[in-house]
Amino acid sequence: MPRTDAAIPPEAPLHDRLVDCALALLERGEAEVSLRAVARAAGVSAMAPYRHFHDKSALMAAVALRGFAMMEANARAADEKDDAAAALAAQGEAYIAFARAHPALFRLMFADGAGMTLPPDQCKGGYALMARRVAHLAPDRAEAGALACWGLVHGLATLALDGRLPPDPAAERAALELMARALTTRARER
Amino acid sequence: MPRTDAAIPPEAPLHDRLVDCALALLERGEAEVSLRAVARAAGVSAMAPYRHFHDKSALMAAVALRGFAMMEANARAADEKDDAAAALAAQGEAYIAFARAHPALFRLMFADGAGMTLPPDQCKGGYALMARRVAHLAPDRAEAGALACWGLVHGLATLALDGRLPPDPAAERAALELMARALTTRARER
DNA sequence: GCCTGATGATTACGGTGTAAACATGCCCCG
DNA sequence: CGGGGCATGTTTACACCGTAATCATCAGGC
The missing domain is CATH 1.10.10 (Arc Repressor Mutant, subunit A)
Known part of the structure; x- marks a missing residue:
């Protein structure tokens, strides 16, 4: 070992x-x-x-990297479901749960500047996992869908951490479901 | 004056x-x-x-309050459209644009702790504006819809500020449109 | 006329990030 | 085997920060 x-x-x-x-x-x-x-x-x-x-931010970058590893592990665990929509929802809930469980770490991971310093491939493992599910659910809107999912989940997590959301898991779940439904619904023209 | x-x-x-x-x-x-x-x-x-x-955070809270006033004015201007869906989308773009134009102010406004100190009615004027449009578009999912919209827009803004998004306005617009479509689509059972 | 309160200036303290100089031990090479 | 380099830590020093305590000034009301 x-x-x-x-x-x-x-x-x-x-x-x-x-x-x-x-x-x-x-x-x-x-x-x-x-x-x-x-x-x-x-x-x-x-x-x-x-x-x-080299300096404090370098140390913090190393810490942030660990955070990304934890989060990817969480996402991978949540993703172990047969139903694609359920797996996607579980990933979203895991994302928010991680933020709530490690607020300071989460904020550090997404602090400005970290995006420039950290190796991208070690930060986006979780994203790829989610994008894959989205692409399977809505192949014709894979890109927009993945961005929307990430944005929504990240926004809810951020707002929750900053005390801007009433601690109402049901409401969050409803918002996630709304997004999931939007992805499962067939895209129609116009 | x-x-x-x-x-x-x-x-x-x-x-x-x-x-x-x-x-x-x-x-x-x-x-x-x-x-x-x-x-x-x-x-x-x-x-x-x-x-x-009383201390530094009190000063910063006053600054944040001004930020909220600016943002609400922006939202109000963006909302001046006849089509409800277009107005909602414009509000979303204005939200993200404000964050991009005043990154530090935006971060300050949503920094942890500010949520506890600031008078809520002066921070949520913009939210009410958006919630009204959502309620009109999808009365049966007004609450979840508003939360989802706010979460999505706030998440995209946050990610953009932290350098986590490629500066691709078209992609953001597509994500917002996906959400708008989800709200305009009639809710179906199961 | 003096007292009182509001406003601002000075000084001081413990904390921070970090640059520079110094100590110390280990390994490698002659 | 001896000595020189190099990695690792320590000490000291500096500028900056937020803020507590104290002092100076000055305007208005009894």
Whole structure:
């Protein structure tokens, strides 16, 4: 097992330990995350992180990458359904649930600038998964459909995180269903 | 004309001058906005703002409020169409356009915490405008429809700001149209 | 005439990100 | 085997931030 362990072994290479600690701090609130706090949590001096990350945003980018990996795993699990529409809906709910479960991490992942720094192929695995289902449901509107699905789900997640939505899962589900219905309905001219 | 002027008169009451300066700094990038910078821009000492705002977030809330007023005005202008579906689509495009035109302000308006501080009736004027059109188009799914529209538009705007969308207006328009079609299509059972 | 309140300026403190110089241990090569 | 480089951390220092506490000024009302 040469891969990363789940826990935070106190003797792992500092590089990994830093992103573990940063992630842990992030889950307790984005205000808790500062380079110095991360270094402190890792039991190391304030400047040590600079030996492994060019600056704070580089560290945070590494954390964000983990977030994308988690989210893709969630999406993959939610996608394991026979019915394509049901799988798509489950992906949407998983997306929103992830945002609610890890608000600070979610915000970090989609913070401005991260889009420029992160390797795109490691951020869009989940998107591809969803696009595939959409393309199967509505081959003639695959592109617009995928964009609409992503936009809707991301918007609901963002609004929920920012306290702009009453915590009403039924309403969200209804909105998702409306979108699903729009995709399953045959496209008609005009 | 007792209301606020567009320019920044150097002798206006400090309260207004501060939010004007904060807004101006914000448009040049959110990183430019610090309480001290705002005070500097207003030609006043670093602590002066505290005489008019309890803390920085209170100032930013006032700025956000102006953002909501701008956005509602935009929405109201876009809504002036006879066709309900066209008006709805125009509102959506105006929403996204506003986000693109004032990215930092838009992010501030929807930053976490602002939802708790701001008077809801001054933030949701635009939403009501949209909800009315949706209710007219699809009275039987008014609630879910409005939520879906808001979610979609807000999601697209957010993703665009964070550099996650290729700048392809046609694709966005197609996604919005898909949603509009879903609302205009008669609801069918099952 | 003086007191009071509002407004703003000064100073100070702990926090942040980060640049520069310094210490230390390990490995590789002569 | 010895010494030089290099990776890793530490210390120190700086500018900036938000903000608490204190002081200065000045206008109006008793």
